Amino acid sequence: MSRAGLRFWSAALAFAVFMVDVLTPLEGAVAVLYVVAILLAARTNRRNDIIIAAAGCIVLTISAYLISHDLETIASPALRALVSLAAIGITTLLVLQNHAATRRLAAQARLLNLSHDMIFVRDRGGVITFWNKTAEQTYGWSSDEALGQFADKLLRTSYSDRREVIETSLLDTGRWEGRVEQRTKAGSILAVDARWALQHDHLGKPVAVLETHTDVTDRVAAHSALVQSEQRYRRMFDATRIGVVEEDWSGLRAALDSLPTRGADLRDYLARHPDFVRHARGLARIVDVNPALQKMAGASSSAAFIESADKLLGENDRSFLDALVAFAQGERFHEGETELVRLDGRKIPVLFTITFSPRSDEDHDVLVFVIDITERKQAQDALLAAQADLAHAARVATLGELSASIAHEVNQPLAAIVTSGEAGLRWLRRDVPDLKEVATTIGHVVAQGRRASEVVTRIRTFLKKAPAQQDMLQIGEIIAEATALVARELAKDDVALVVETEPGLPPVRGDRIQLQQVLVNLLVNAGQAMSGRPGPRTITLRAGIVGSETLAITVQDSGPGIHPNDLPRLFDPFFTTKDGGMGMGLAICRTTVEAHGGRLSVASTPGSGATFHLTLPYSQEHASP
Ligand code: ADP
Numbered sequence: 001m002s003r004a005g006l007r008f009w010s011a012a013l014a015f016a017v018f019m020v021d022v023l024t025p026l027e028g029a030v031a032v033l034y035v036v037a038i039l040l041a042a043r044t045n046r047r048n049d050i051i052i053a054a055a056g057c058i059v060l061t062i063s064a065y066l067i068s069h070d071l072e073t074i075a076s077p078a079l080r081a082l083v084s085l086a087a088i089g090i091t092t093l094l095v096l097q098n099h100a101a102t103r104r105l106a107a108q109a110r111l112l113n114l115s116h117d118m119i120f121v122r123d124r125g126g127v128i129t130f131w132n133k134t135a136e137q138t139y140g141w142s143s144d145e146a147l148g149q150f151a152d153k154l155l156r157t158s159y160s161d162r163r164e165v166i167e168t169s170l171l172d173t174g175r176w177e178g179r180v181e182q183r184t185k186a187g188s189i190l191a192v193d194a195r196w197a198l199q200h201d202h203l204g205k206p207v208a209v210l211e212t213h214t215d216v217t218d219r220v221a222a223h224s225a226l227v228q229s230e231q232r233y234r235r236m237f238d239a240t241r242i243g244v245v246e247e248d249w250s251g252l253r254a255a256l257d258s259l260p261t262r263g264a265d266l267r268d269y270l271a272r273h274p275d276f277v278r279h280a281r282g283l284a285r286i287v288d289v290n291p292a293l294q295k296m297a298g299a300s301s302s303a304a305f306i307e308s309a310d311k312l313l314g315e316n317d318r319s320f321l322d323a324l325v326a327f328a329q330g331e332r333f334h335e336g337e338t339e340l341v342r343l344d345g346r347k348i349p350v351l352f353t354i355t356f357s358p359r360s361d362e363d364h365d366v367l368v369f370v371i372d373i374t375e376r377k378q379a380q381d382a383l384l385a386a387q388a389d390l391a392h393a394a395r396v397a398t399l400g401e402l403s404a405s406i407a408h409e410v411n412q413p414l415a416a417i418v419t420s421g422e423a424g425l426r427w428l429r430r431d432v433p434d435l436k437e438v439a440t441t442i443g444h445v446v447a448q449g450r451r452a453s454e455v456v457t458r459i460r461t462f463l464k465k466a467p468a469q470q471d472m473l474q475i476g477e478i479i480a481e482a483t484a485l486v487a488r489e490l491a492k493d494d495v496a497l498v499v500e501t502e503p504g505l506p507p508v509r510g511d512r513i514q515l516q517q518v519l520v521n522l523l524v525n526a527g528q529a530m531s532g533r534p535g536p537r538t539i540t541l542r543a544g545i546v547g548s549e550t551l552a553i554t555v556q557d558s559g560p561g562i563h564p565n566d567l568p569r570l571f572d573p574f575f576t577t578k579d580g581g582m583g584m585g586l587a588i589c590r591t592t593v594e595a596h597g598g599r600l601s602v603a604s605t606p607g608s609g610a611t612f613h614l615t616l617p618y619s620q621e622h623a624s625p
Contacts, residue, residue: 003044010040010053014060021064031061031084035091042095050099054092061085118192118213121199122151124206138215140185151211156183171206174198182213191220243293243370249327249356250364251283256328267325277321282310287365296350296372298342314341323354327366332356340370349377387591390573391517394584398520413452420444461513472507473515475543475551475616481512482519483541490527495537497523502544506618508551510596515616518592518600521585522555522612528578529559529610550598551618556611562604570602 014037020030034057041053065081112119113133121130131146139146139155146154152163158181159166170176176196181189192213199208237244255276261269270277286306297312299305313320319338326334334354339347353369424441427434483497490497508515523539530537538558546552562570569575571590576583586600593600598616 003046003049006040006044007049010037010049011056013037013040014053014057018060018064021061022067029080031064031081032087034061034084034088038088038091038095042099045099045102047096047099050092050095054088057088058085061088115212116214118215119210120146120151121208121210123208126150126152128154129208135213138184138190138213139182157181170196170198170209179216189217190215191217237288237290240290241292243296243350243372244290245293245368245370246287246289247366247368248285248287248364249283249366251285252280252324252327253364255280255283256324262328266328267321270321270324277324280324281313281320284309284366293370296342296348296370297340298344298346304343308343311343312341314339314347319352326354327356330356332358337373340372349373390584391514391588391592394521394582394588395517397582398517398524398585410452410455413448413455416448417445417452420448469511469513470509471512473510473512474507475505475515475553476501478512478515479519479541479543479553482516482523485516485520486523486527489524490539493527493531493537495527495530495539498538498540500540500542505543505545505551508596508616508618510616514592515596518589518614519553519555521589522614525585526555526557526559526610526612530557533559545618546615549617551616553614553616554611555614556609558609561606561608561610562602563606567602567604571600 014034017030017033017037024030037057038050038053041049061081061084065077069077109130109132112130115132115134118135118138119130119132120128120135122128128146128149128151131141131143135146136142141149141154151157160179166176166178174197176194178194180192180194182192183189193216195212197210197212198206199210201207256266259266259269259276286309289302289305294300294302294305297305297308299308317338319336322336323334332355334356335352337349337351340350341347349372351371351373355367355369357363357365420441424438424445427437427441479499479501483499487497519541523541526539527537530539536558540556541553542556543551543553566575566577571586572583573587574583575586590600593614593616596616598614601613602610603613604610
């Protein structure tokens with residue numbers, strides 16, 4: 001019934017009692033029925049309604065008495081009226097007390113509604129008797145729908161343990177805590193941390209259970225994702241062939257912070273204090289090391305690895321110092337190459353990358369990834385050796401082609417020696433030997449002998465398998481030597497060689513024989529391209545300065561030129577269009593020139609010759625004004 005209805009019926013009842021009291025001869029006996037009117041008013045839950053109803057009933061009781069009796073004779077009706085008044089007063093007091101208690105309870109229930117947790121109360125039979133707001137929102141049933149239902153049935157609770165075991169523990173300790181799964185009205189499953197508390201009556205008999213549920217579905221999902229990710233990374237860590245070590249560098253951070261130097265001077269300071277660097281190495285605490293790195297270091301276990309960690313970098317290692325500087329400067333990554341000293345003493349070359357945690361981070365966790373590059377190094381060495389062998393073979397092959405020229409060069413001074421010797425003999429055999437002439441001819445013999453020896457030396461150095469040199473070279477001399485080597489070969493094919501060298505060219509730094517070989521190759525190729533072709537055969541070799549630090553040499557021929565299809569592959573190893581050609585000449589030339597910091601390119605118009613363009617850097621200090 002609504003509040004207005006209750007007020008109406010309460011007033012109507014009081015009026016009816018009043019009428020009966022006044023109009024019947026019951027003489028106040030019905031006045032106790034006013035109590036019912038007060039109880040009806042109390043059901044509105046309003047304190048004012050109770051007070052108004054009580055006051056109204058008192059006024060009506062007294063009015064009825066005054067209307068029916070006078071004040072002169074006080075007899076039993078007066079007593080009845082007084083009893084009625086007392087009943088009204090006592091009832092009012094009780095009702096007001098009850099009202100206050102209900103209000104207190106309601107306030108407490110409102111507090112439970114404020115909770116972020118789902119809270120409900122069920123009696124010992126499992127029937128829900130209280131259901132808070134969060135339970136309504138999360139589980140989807142309103143309080144009206146939930147009250148009177150069996151909690152387990154409504155929520156289709158699934159327990160991780162047997163229900164009886166849980167119940168026993170609840171009865172023993174008065175409490176239970178555990179993770180359960182609940183189903184909402186919409187059917188979704190929630191993971192919930194449940195806490196139960198048993199409520200007893202004044203005799204100590206259990207009467208109800210207060211259940212508090214915290215929804216941990218998201219937390220459980222996040223945790224299981226974390227576990228999965230952790231497992232995934234663990235698998236990578238354990239199974240990868242890359243060595244990984246996790247280290248804690250907090251000790252290093254503290255040690256670096258205590259240094260008097262920071263910033264740019266740190267590297268100098270560390271270089272001057274090798275003891276500090278050695279000490280710092282011991283401060284890097286190894287947290288974990290994967291099997292690949294243990295194997296690389298020849299350690300049988302992570303304990304063995306950690307035990308001998310300070311010996312893994314050789315005495316002369318610079319990489320740790322570099323890493324320290326990078327760490328101090330707040331870099332995120334550092335890469336380098338070093339040698340790892342295995343437990344058996346064998347050294348292996350390794351590449352490493354270090355990732356540092358951001359500087360703002362409290363922890364100084366560092367991950368070091370290590371790759372064994374022994375095989376790569378061996379392959380690289382083998383490649384370099386093969387390249388050197390090929391270069392040598394190409395030189396021998398070139399010289400094979402030039403042998404006629406060489407024979408001629410040596411032959412010429414030898415013939416001159418013989419001629420001079422014979423002339424000398426003739427001067428000697430004269431009746432009066434002309435010793436002056438003899439001395440002159442012997443002088444010629446010596447000079448020619450020297451020339452022959454120079455030719456032989458030149459050829460021998462050209463053929464020698466010596467490591468590359470870094471000398472200051474006059475490019476004019478190199479051109480003269482190279483053209484001398486090929487002169488005869490070119491003459492044989494009727495090729496005219498024109499050399500135009502700018503005067504006063506600055507020296508370049510490099511290897512004499514290698515640069516000579518480049519020019520010899522270009523000249524021989526040009527000669528071969530024109531060999532047997534009609535028309536004038538000319539090679540023009542020009543040398544001059546371009547720009548402020550580059551020297552340029554061009555070798556231009558008047559041969560057939562190069563087919564456009566061949567141009568992109570011309571410098572590839574083993575590309576040749578000649579029968580019996582090796583196709584190594586230009587490849588080696590380009591590698592040589594690039595190793596000297598220069599470039600080698602070609603331009604060609606088919607039918608009108610090819611021009612090879614070679615640049616080399618020269619040092620400004622040596623440039624002539
Ligand atoms: P090879 O001389 O053994 O063939 P090279 O690497 O010296 O090897 O030359 C590769 C190819 O480049 C030659 O076979 C030739 O076809 C082409 N070539 C080189 N120089 C010239 C040139 N001056 N004119 C035309 N073609 C040339």
